[in-house]
Amino acid sequence: MSLISALANVHTTGQYGDHEDKNENNLLKISEVKNLLIVQIVQYKNSSVSVKSIDIDGLKLKDEPLRVISNNETRILWNGPKNWFLVSTKKDLLKDIIQNFSETDFAVTELSHSRAVIQIEGPEVKEVLKKGCPFNFNSLEKNNSINSTYNGIAFMVDMLNDSPDKVKVRLFALRSFGESLYHSVTDASLEFGYKSI
Amino acid sequence: MLHIKCPYCGMRSQNEFSYGGDATVKRPELNKEVSDQDWDNFVYNRKSPRGKHWELWQHISGCRQWIKVERDTATHEIFNTLKANEEIL
Numbered sequence: 001m002s003l004i005s006a007l008a009n010v011h012t013t014g015q016y017g018d019h020e021d022k023n024e025n026n027l028l029k030i031s032e033v034k035n036l037l038i039v040q041i042v043q044y045k046n047s048s049v050s051v052k053s054i055d056i057d058g059l060k061l062k063d064e065p066l067r068v069i070s071n072n073e074t075r076i077l078w079n080g081p082k083n084w085f086l087v088s089t090k091k092d093l094l095k096d097i098i099q100n101f102s103e104t105d106f107a108v109t110e111l112s113h114s115r116a117v118i119q120i121e122g123p124e125v126k127e128v129l130k131k132g133c134p135f136n137f138n139s140l141e142k143n144n145s146i147n148s149t150y151n152g153i154a155f156m157v158d159m160l161n162d163s164p165d166k167v168k169v170r171l172f173a174l175r176s177f178g179e180s181l182y183h184s185v186t187d188a189s190l191e192f193g194y195k196s197i
Numbered sequence: 198m199l200h201i202k203c204p205y206c207g208m209r210s211q212n213e214f215s216y217g218g219d220a221t222v223k224r225p226e227l228n229k230e231v232s233d234q235d236w237d238n239f240v241y242n243r244k245s246p247r248g249k250h251w252e253l254w255q256h257i258s259g260c261r262q263w264i265k266v267e268r269d270t271a272t273h274e275i276f277n278t279l280k281a282n283e284e285i286l
Contacts, residue, residue: 065206065260080260081205134198134210146206148213149258 006116006178007032012196016186019193028122028194030186033170037091038111043082047105054100056086057093068143068158077145077158085145085156085172116178118171118185119160124192125167129157131188151184153177199273204280205260217253219243220265220285247271251285 005011011032019027041061043051051061057074061084069076074088086097094110101108120128126137132150135157140146142162148155153173161168173181186194199211225231225239247270254266263281268274279285 080262083260134212136208147259148209154258 003113005032005034006175007118007182010179010182015193015195017190017193019195022193024195026123028120028124028128028189028192029197030189030194031119031197033117033119035089035091036112036117037086037088037093038115038172039086039088039094039097040079040107040109040111041084041086041097041101042107042109044105044107045082047082049102049105051082056097056100057088057090066140066144066146068145070143075158077156079147079156087158087170087172114175115172116175116181118173118178118182119168120171120185120189121161121166121168122192122194123165123167124189125169128185128188128192129169132184133157150181153181153184155181199275201254201264201266201275202278203256203259203262204264204278204283205262206256209256209259213256213258214254215257217255217263220251220253245270249276253281 015027043049051063054061056076058071059069059074059076061076062069063078063082065078067078073090074086074093077085077087079085097108129137129150133148135146135148140157140159140162142159145156145158148157150171154177156172158170158172160170171181171185186196200208201211201214202208222239222243225235250268250270252266252268253263255261255263265279265281265283265285266275267277269276
């Protein structure tokens with residue numbers, strides 16, 4: 001069976017918007033991130049297990065708002081109290097996760113095919129996000145994540161890099177809303193010019 | 198735009214929240230006789246006060262937690278927020 005990515009019908013490479021006579025390095029770069037392992041981990045309310053003792057790919061869960069714990073391959077985003085969203089390029093990590101989290105204390109849900117993932121990079125990323133989302137992105141730092149809405153579409157923002165000239169974020173939306181979010185984000189990016197890669 | 202301080206996530210726009218009704222309503226005790234009037238009051242009858250009021254809100258587009266919010270129904274000013282399991286003083 002062949003896999004069709006969430007944005008396969010809308011994402012085409014090229015340069016769009018106000019890109020003429022601009023240095024290509026200063027343009028926004030928009031891409032679809034595919035082939036990620038995405039897992040939601042929820043600890044049951046009546047569970048008394050300490051998450052500090054659990055190790056996933058060398059990372060330990062932390063129940064701290066906005067906090068993303070990461071290494072080169074794996075990122076664990078805080079999704080709510082006792083609720084985490086794991087994103088990894090290591091597809092075989094799922095076995096470890098299932099072994100580490102007991103069924104009686106945790107609900108582990110594989111969401112790899114239920115999310116559309118858009119990555120945006122460039123100096124104007126925060127301006128693009130501000131156009132559709134009410135969150136104050138000036139306060140969002142590297143390795144922070146939030147859940148919010150973009151033009152009414154529920155989405156998650158993972159801040160990979162916050163240096164002003166190279167801001168890099170990943171946006172996660174439900175797969176069925178992926179195309180709508182992509183249209184919203186690319187529409188907001190036209191003003192700055194963007195390169196679709 | 199109204200801003201609500203989620204006890205978990207911090208200050209967020211009202212767009213991310215969903216209103217959930219009066220936070221002061223208490224369910225009649227379990228396994229005790231309940232009059233029709235008490236049950237009606239619990240299920241249907243609500244006051245519509247002008248001024249400070251404790252309400253339930255859900256951070257539906259954020260951490261998805263239910264919270265209590267003290268809001269002035271006339272001015273929309275928000276004075277306080279609590280986690281759902283915290284008691285109103």
